[in-house]
Amino acid sequence: MIEPIARLRRMVLIRTVEAQLMARRDHGFQLYSTGEEAVAVGLCAALSPTDQLLSSGRAIGPALARGLDPAAVIAELLGKASGVNRGKAGRGHLAQPEAGFLGAHTVVAGNLTLAAGAALACQRAGEGAIVAVIFGDGACGAGALHETMNIAALWRLPLLLVCDNNGLSVSTPVARSMAASPLATLAAPFGMASATIDGMDVERVHTAAAGLIAGIRAGGGPAFLECRSERLTPHSSATRDTRAAPDLAAARARCPIARAAARLAGEGALDAAAFAALEQAVSAEVARGFALADAAPYPDPAEALSDVG
Amino acid sequence: MIYKLLVPGPIDDVEQVRVLEWHVAPGETCTLGQLVVELETHKALVEVRAEHPAVLRTILCDSGQWVAVGAPMALLSDGADEALPDSLDALADMPLAFEVN
Amino acid sequence: MSAEAAAGTARIFFREAIARALAEEMARDPRLLVLGQDVGAFGGSYKEFTGLHARFGDDRVRDMPVAEAGMVGVGVGAAALGHRTLVSITYMDFLMLALDPLVNYAAKARFKTGGRLRVPIVVKTTAGAKGQGVAHSQCIEAWMMGVPGLTVLAPSTPADAYGLLKAALRHDGPVVFIDHKRLFPKSGEVPLADHVLPIGAACVVRAGTDVTVTSHGYMVHIALEAAERLQAEAGISAEVIDLRSLAPLDTGTIAASVARTGAIVTLEEGQLTCGVGSEICFRLGEIMGRMPRAARVGPLAAPVSSNPVLEGECLPDAARLVAAVRKLLE
Numbered sequence: 001m002i003e004p005i006a007r008l009r010r011m012v013l014i015r016t017v018e019a020q021l022m023a024r025r026d027h028g029f030q031l032y033s034t035g036e037e038a039v040a041v042g043l044c045a046a047l048s049p050t051d052q053l054l055s056s057g058r059a060i061g062p063a064l065a066r067g068l069d070p071a072a073v074i075a076e077l078l079g080k081a082s083g084v085n086r087g088k089a090g091r092g093h094l095a096q097p098e099a100g101f102l103g104a105h106t107v108v109a110g111n112l113t114l115a116a117g118a119a120l121a122c123q124r125a126g127e128g129a130i131v132a133v134i135f136g137d138g139a140c141g142a143g144a145l146h147e148t149m150n151i152a153a154l155w156r157l158p159l160l161l162v163c164d165n166n167g168l169s170v171s172t173p174v175a176r177s178m179a180a181s182p183l184a185t186l187a188a189p190f191g192m193a194s195a196t197i198d199g200m201d202v203e204r205v206h207t208a209a210a211g212l213i214a215g216i217r218a219g220g221g222p223a224f225l226e227c228r229s230e231r232l233t234p235h236s237s238a239t240r241d242t243r244a245a246p247d248l249a250a251a252r253a254r255c256p257i258a259r260a261a262a263r264l265a266g267e268g269a270l271d272a273a274a275f276a277a278l279e280q281a282v283s284a285e286v287a288r289g290f291a292l293a294d295a296a297p298y299p300d301p302a303e304a305l306s307d308v309g
Numbered sequence: 310m311i312y313k314l315l316v317p318g319p320i321d322d323v324e325q326v327r328v329l330e331w332h333v334a335p336g337e338t339c340t341l342g343q344l345v346v347e348l349e350t351h352k353a354l355v356e357v358r359a360e361h362p363a364v365l366r367t368i369l370c371d372s373g374q375w376v377a378v379g380a381p382m383a384l385l386s387d388g389a390d391e392a393l394p395d396s397l398d399a400l401a402d403m404p405l406a407f408e409v410n
Numbered sequence: 411m412s413a414e415a416a417a418g419t420a421r422i423f424f425r426e427a428i429a430r431a432l433a434e435e436m437a438r439d440p441r442l443l444v445l446g447q448d449v450g451a452f453g454g455s456y457k458e459f460t461g462l463h464a465r466f467g468d469d470r471v472r473d474m475p476v477a478e479a480g481m482v483g484v485g486v487g488a489a490a491l492g493h494r495t496l497v498s499i500t501y502m503d504f505l506m507l508a509l510d511p512l513v514n515y516a517a518k519a520r521f522k523t524g525g526r527l528r529v530p531i532v533v534k535t536t537a538g539a540k541g542q543g544v545a546h547s548q549c550i551e552a553w554m555m556g557v558p559g560l561t562v563l564a565p566s567t568p569a570d571a572y573g574l575l576k577a578a579l580r581h582d583g584p585v586v587f588i589d590h591k592r593l594f595p596k597s598g599e600v601p602l603a604d605h606v607l608p609i610g611a612a613c614v615v616r617a618g619t620d621v622t623v624t625s626h627g628y629m630v631h632i633a634l635e636a637a638e639r640l641q642a643e644a645g646i647s648a649e650v651i652d653l654r655s656l657a658p659l660d661t662g663t664i665a666a667s668v669a670r671t672g673a674i675v676t677l678e679e680g681q682l683t684c685g686v687g688s689e690i691c692f693r694l695g696e697i698m699g700r701m702p703r704a705a706r707v708g709p710l711a712a713p714v715s716s717n718p719v720l721e722g723e724c725l726p727d728a729a730r731l732v733a734a735v736r737k738l739l740e
Contacts, residue, residue: 086524093522102490103523110510113480117487124469124493147480307525308558309583322595351423351595352457375421375597
């Protein structure tokens with residue numbers, strides 16, 4: 001499978017996992033990545049296996065993009081003992097460091113300083129690994145971002161800050177929460193390389209991330225990539241959407257999956273039938289994942305006290 | 310005249326010091342303003358200087374030893390041959406200056 | 411006690427016990443990092459990092475911007491990837507700025523990842539009042555005790571600082587190591603050989619028969635002073651327990667003592683409401699099946715002023731402890 005098709009497939013996987021999850025009554029409390037798949041998938045396509053990725057609590061997309069076993073992720077989302085983290089993490093704290101996913105942390109901006117510390121560990125290990133961290137536009141007003149950029153720039157840490165700017169902190173538009181625009185300009189005082197790109201174009205995200213990562217690996221210090229994206233669902237499974245129908249329709253018109261599929265069709269790399277087959281195969285794989293998760297037990301109640309101290 | 314050199318004070322929070330280094334040996338004469346001994350507190354060095362020329366006769370606490378503020382560290386005398394007494398009680402305090410760095 | 415009298419120990423300053431424990435552990439674990447404000451060539455606010463920068467260099471002993479959330483967050487992130495870290499937070503008041511990485515992440519990382527992550531970080535901080543006012547004086551260790559996954563240690567002597575810091579630096583999870591401004595002038599005998607204290611073990615530092623007094627950190631010295639006065643003034647024999655480890659709390663040692671003495675008075679410099687003493691007394695009640703005769707001694711329920719008269723009025727002292735014990739035993 002050529003890489004752009006693999007990336008399309010990965011985006012479809014994220015969308016499908018979330019769609020099948022949303023369709024269930026027992027979906028639990030989730031922050032979906034639907035609409036923002038290209039940011040995670042484009043970024044992960046530029047990472048090496050030994051790199052580490054951190055995400056915010058909007059973690060389903062990043063975890064699947066990083067290549068975690070979908071069945072284990074689904075089980076984790078449903079709180080089953082067969083989950084990536086034995087059902088104890090849920091969406092908000094998914095982590096599999098051995099797979100290069102140091103993981104999610106649900107406190108907005110809370111993952112940023114951790115990512116700098118992980119980057120320090122990578123720098124000291126001297127094996128060329130880097131750290132990428134995905135955070136939302138909502139994190140950009142927090143002091144943690146500025147502390148992180150200062151420290152990372154001072155120490156030239158191998159850190160890629162990826163702002164998945166979906167334009168909304170729950171209901172507050174970015175224009176009402178941030179004085180800086182575009183958000184990538186926040187990196188300028190620290191002398192960091194930065195870019196603001198269309199985050200709905202997976203190939204553009206991949207190219208931009210790869211370029212910044214090359215500079216980081218060459219010792220250029222941290223970089224900042226702002227990806228302008230669209231959240232196509234409400235903030236969370238428990239939040240009502242505040243957007244007017246035309247705005248939501250405009251956002252849906254930017255769907256990164258439709259866009260990638262159209263491009264591949266235009267290039268003659270993937271016709272409509274092949275895309276439909278891809279979607280069907282993914283749907284079947286995801287359905288198997290849900291079936292496995294449904295068959296798996298919940299954690300033993302004794303797990304409430306395991307791995308505490 | 311015989312003098313006893315005391316650990317200077319008061320120094321904030323300090324009850325005991327550790328002798329870091331003697332800069333004068335027994336038998337040598339301290340000149341006015343000469344650095345005699347350096348002491349260590351929990352956070353500073355204390356330089357003790359002679360404010361009166363005298364011969365250092367006996368060191369009572371060596372480098373590395375602990376000694377309380379106000380306790381004698383050494384005996385000095387105006388003349389090199391003056392007999393040292395058995396008791397320190399009646400001795401005059403050696404005039405000194407100290408600086409906490 | 412001289413070095414000669416106690417074979418196998420040497421008398422050193424409190425700060426030297428910390429520096430020595432760190433130097434030994436840094437030599438033992440080449441990944442171990444020290445991060446914080448003024449920890450480098452300056453050697454720390456209390457000179458407790460003296461010599462580390464010269465010996466281990468910029469790479470392992472790093473000055474950081476004055477950004478406590480950043481300091482602890484970076485330390486936690488490095489530790490999560492296996493680079494054990496000590497972060498120095500100058501005063502415990504400033505730890506409030508860094509609670510997200512410590513409480514929300516480090517303390518929960520092992521649990522929330524189903525055991526995939528460990529965060530071996532030690533946050534060393536200096537608590538207590540000494541003339542610096544309302545935001546440079548606080549003792550918030552009781553806040554930390556309520557966080558599952560956090561280990562909280564508070565030595566009172568150079569030997570315990572040495573032994574507990576070494577234990578902290580070998581522990582798998584996050585540790586808050588609390589010293590105290592008024593401990594730094596102290597010196598004491600410390601074993602010359604490698605010496606690691608167990609975590610979770612209190613120590614009876616003065617045997618007694620009439621009342622048990624528990625305390626930790628600098629206040630242990632106040633408790634010992636009060637115990638001498640109780641003996642001299644009222645013939646009351648107080649047993650003094652140095653808690654050393656606040657989480658986990660050694661309730662076994664405390665309960666065994668109270669079973670002998672029949673009464674307990676707790677002493678702490680932090681606030682009494684939901685404090686260390688409240689926790690001890692209630693747990694004793696649960697263990698013993700009834701509340702023992704108990705009293706708590708602490709500061710006034712007020713901020714600690716930098717004004718010496720007001721600071722003195724606010725803080726607990728030996729006289730207050732003596733009065734509380736005598737009233738309890740009346």
